[in-house]
Amino acid sequence: MNKIVKQQQNEITEHLIYAELAKISTDKKNIEILYEISSQELSHYEFWKGITKKEIKPNKWKIKKYVWLAKMFGLSFSLRLMEMGESEASKFYSSIAEKYPEALTIQEEELQHEQKLIGILNDNRLNYAGSIVLGLNDALVEFTGTLAGLTFAFSNNKIVGATGLIMGFAASLSMAASGYLSSKEEEENEKINPITAAIYTGVSYILTVVFLVAPYLILDNPYLALGLMLLTTVLIIAGYTYYISVAKILSFKKRFIQMAVISIGVAAISFGIGTIIKQIFGVNI
Known part of the structure; x- marks a missing residue:
């Protein structure tokens, strides 16, 4: 249950990270993509909330960190770095898949959908x-x-x-x-x-x-x-x-x-x- 609570916090934190990045973005396409991923993360949070029956506060330091990185080094760098730190999440999904099969669907979205969306972001620094x-x-x-x-x-x-x-x-x-x-x-x-x-x-x-x-x-x-x-x-x-x-x-x-x-x-x-x-x-x- 502690691992589920931790993952629930990760989901609400990333929901807010994507939302904050959308607010500071000036590219309409980027804003749409970031809000789409943010919405997806919120739905994941709600799923885990249904299991834990708890409201979890986000990691505010992590939000500030990735927003700052995006401002300094661009969206792609900040988001790719965030995704690189999620190897533990993949192990978590596999460990609870037998009890909560829905976790596999969430894992698939995390691995494919978000990567696809991040890949089409317009990033001036990379351009x-x-x-x-x-x-x-x-x-x-x-x-x-x-x-x-x-x-x-x-x-x-x-x-x-x-x-x-x-x-x-x-x-x-x-x-x-x-x-x-x-x-x-x-x-x-x-x-x-x-x-x-x-x-x-x-x-x-x-x-x-x-x-x-x-x-x-x-x-x-x-x-x-x-x-x-x-x-x-x-x-x-x-x-x-x-x-x-x-x-x-x-x-x-x-x-x-x-x-x-x-x-x-x-x-x-x-x-x-x-x-x-x-x-x-x-x-x-």
């Missing part, structure tokens, strides 16, 4: 994921290599940091222009606004550069700054890969390893090139 990746990937690959090369060519953190920022701002404008032209070519995709795509590309690029350059502006030791920059690179890759893997239900491990190997590999090559150039030209700053 522009390609633009973000364009800026993020280019910044990671170019600047891990550039900063590694400058570190061994100059061995002066302030010069490396200042040079990195100047190059970063210039490159972000170039990448924004590339993002704009690239999205203009995709005329069949009506969800993509070229100007918005350009903004996403440019902003993701410059923010990545700022994070990578920061160790050089904070620390005095160039090699410690290089190590921290590479660690930052790995963390950025891990964070964004996790976001995409949850929102789009993709393999985290494969995408993470691919991006990390490319970025760190370029940095290693640039390390060698920077050392060679320093020796050839006798640069000593």
Whole structure:
């Protein structure tokens, strides 16, 4: 009975989560979908209430958590993350199916209907994921290599940091222009606004550069700054890969390893090139 009460609370909590997300949504299609799922969760709550004969209060912290995640990272990420945490619910349905056969119907709705509805949500952040990746990937690959090369060519953190920022701002404008032209070519995709795509590309690029350059502006030791920059690179890759893997239900491990190997590999090559150039030209700053 305790497990049933817990599931009853989950149903009323998710009913309110979907309802709150519908209130903050501006897309009519999303609002309809979210209210439909909310209504479904309420019917599940009523079913369990008929068994427990209790009114259960929702988990208010959980409601605030997923609404905040939706505001910050988009509907798809928030809802997919919520669905990922429901493996225990599947075990629960199987354990009580013999006594309450109706639980199998609810389980089927949870696994299929909600996933189908979430899959057709309009999520601007995912629509522009390609633009973000364009800026993020280019910044990671170019600047891990550039900063590694400058570190061994100059061995002066302030010069490396200042040079990195100047190059970063210039490159972000170039990448924004590339993002704009690239999205203009995709005329069949009506969800993509070229100007918005350009903004996403440019902003993701410059923010990545700022994070990578920061160790050089904070620390005095160039090699410690290089190590921290590479660690930052790995963390950025891990964070964004996790976001995409949850929102789009993709393999985290494969995408993470691919991006990390490319970025760190370029940095290693640039390390060698920077050392060679320093020796050839006798640069000593």
